[in-house]
Amino acid sequence: MSSHHIVRENQEPALIIASMDALDSEGLGQLLEWSPTIIANDYTVDFLLAEDIKVDVVFSEKQTIYAQEQIQHFPLKVGFLHDALSHLIETNHKAVNIISDTLDEELLSFCAAINIVLLTPGRRTVFLQQHYEKWMVKGRRIYVDERAIVTTAGLQQLDHGLFETLADGFFRLALRGNEFIAIGEDL
Structure with a gap:
């Protein structure tokens, strides 16, 4: 330091x-x-x-x-x-x-x-409400309960609760309500 x-x-x-x-x-x-x-x-x-x-x-x-x-x-x-x-x-x-x-x-x-x-x-999880935006490289996996999602940008759904980034750059999640939601990514 x-x-x-x-x-x-x-x-x-x-x-x-x-x-x-x-x-x-x-x-x-x-x-x-x-x-x-x-x-x-x-x-x-x-x-x-x-x-x-x-x-x-x-x-x-x-x-x-x-x-x-x-x-x-x-x-x-x-x-x-x-x-x-x-x-x-x-x-x-x-x-x-x-x-x-x-x-x-x-x-x-x-x-x-x-x-x-x-x-x-193998995973990092944050707890957020309303929205989440982060820059990631293409092909990174994101874990979030799809029932909590209003809209996505830059992601494609692979399976229940599993998404993947479509390209290098920002992806976005708009989340329902004011509840905190767990959003995970592979380390």
């Missing part, structure tokens, strides 16, 4: 790590570049500490003393993702990247309060 960049607290997306298998080390390294607030659980904290990655918060079912100082420890109340997202919202974080094995529908209930990007094996 160059000296003219000043990162204010909670400005960069936090990082919730629910799985170590969902993202390769290069992808994880890119997420760690700006020193985000890192939240782990019983299953990921040991790996992170072994890799000498600074962990800020652990949600756990057990009381553990960690070699790394300054780790905040909270007991699980509802579930890891729910508790971690609630904590980030309470501490005024505006965005979060989540590394997980699966897309949890519960995430939709937090989208109005925090911007969420979910990284699962």
Whole structure:
């Protein structure tokens, strides 16, 4: 990071790590570049500490003393993702990247309060409402429930919930209503 960049607290997306298998080390390294607030659980904290990655918060079912100082420890109340997202919202974080094995529908209930990007094996998912526009190369796959779509531009439907970009350039989705919709793309 160059000296003219000043990162204010909670400005960069936090990082919730629910799985170590969902993202390769290069992808994880890119997420760690700006020193985000890192939240782990019983299953990921040991790996992170072994890799000498600074962990800020652990949600756990057990009381553990960690070699790394300054780790905040909270007991699980509802579930890891729910508790971690609630904590980030309470501490005024505006965005979060989540590394997980699966897309949890519960995430939709937090989208109005925090911007969420979910990284699962081979896929990046954003949660948006009303419209989505992005530049991509031809042939990239987009995953979205077609029942949520009003119109598309630059996409062709291949199967239920599966679209492909028609050319290099922007594609657009107009979405129904004000509900948040999961939109995925291959990594």
